[in-house]
Amino acid sequence: MSAPVVAAASLRAEHLSREYPSGEGRVLALAPFTHTFPSGLTAVVGPSGSGKSTLLNLLAGFDRPTTGQVWVGGTDLTALSEAQRADFRLAHYGFVFQNHNLVGILSAQENVEFPLTLAGVPPRERQARARELLAQVGLENRAGHLPSQLSGGEAQRVAIARALAGNPAVLLADEPTGNLDTRTGERILALLQGAAGAGRTVVLITHDRDIAARADHHLSVLDGVVTPA
Template sequence: MTATQPASATTGATTPTLSVHNLSRVYPSGDGQVQALAPFTHAFPPGLTAVVGPSGSGKSTLLNLLAGFDTPTTGHVQVGDTDLTALSETSRADLRLRHYGFVFQNHNLVSILSAQENVEFPLTLAGLSPRDRQARARELLALVGLERRADHLPSQLSGGEAQRVAIARALAGNPGVLLADEPTGNLDTRTGERILALLRGAADAGRTVVLITHDRDIAAQADHHLSVRDGVVTPG
């Protein structure tokens, strides 16, 4: 099996609908305010949605609001039947554990844990038995082509390998929503294409994948597109 082929590890996710309604974020700045995200309403369909824009345009603000890491100034984020923004922090964390997977630009692996242990980590939080989480982690590392690197620490992996471990970890709980923040930003073109293929596979399995990127060549391979400039989100 290659890292780009679909496998059972990428299927079977329950994909909740993800939508935002009149969502905005304003930050205080000196004597005034900065509108990081202008009010907008949008439903994110299953498949791969690319959110494109220059640095500082509001892309990361949008992602943080979708994840519930930040609180909107107006509006709300709807995940299935649940208003994410109305939940307590504990309930938001529980919802993220059940429905979300995250891939960050710098992979954010735990440095003292092996690749295998990093993938197991969210499954430990979810209460899976050691046997089940070890089997799941092995399955996912095989999916991303790193079964032979399972015992390696992040410092012993290349940037592309670490990012593939991060994708395996993001898929561990079989989430319906996958949020990826510039996951190819620090990688060479060939490795970036391999990472994109893994995200493409997750989207093709029925997940809602939201990919933040400044690279229009990467974005061109998505199913759906949003542009962000000066905090204003527009289709295409």
């Protein structure tokens, strides 16, 4: 079963900002910024606490902005209800986290199938798609293993396969190589580059400037201010 062509969808932040209450004042976690994320791999770099994760949470619709909008194609993500945002993410987004966030009681195969199950994909179709994706990340022989039986790099590759299961137009990756050795991190980066090369918009949060240097596009975040890098 071959993967369908990825439908292009622009990802755009318009006057996006986030403030949090703190004591008697407010803390500016992300200063207002406007940016269109092109297809390909965009690396967002900056030190811990700079605002990178705040940015990612806003782009994903996990958090509400203080000002501004997030547009995916012609849809304003910030105008949707919580339930509508969840449905929209399922249809258009894929996510890879630093700690992979696999479901511990599910096998690698079942973890990859999971978003397809939520989307109502028939069993035979989702099983075939999961097998195909596990083969693409080199883990077809680990399909029946639980996350606890996988190495950190293997679990992260399963997480990437799961993120790609629904053929998303937007892929958000938060420090996916942070807990991995250099060689395994390179393999994860290559998989993300492959996803970007298929026409997706991939946003990679990283503190590793060597990893970031391999991206197609670059942004820097410092003290909540986003600038081209």
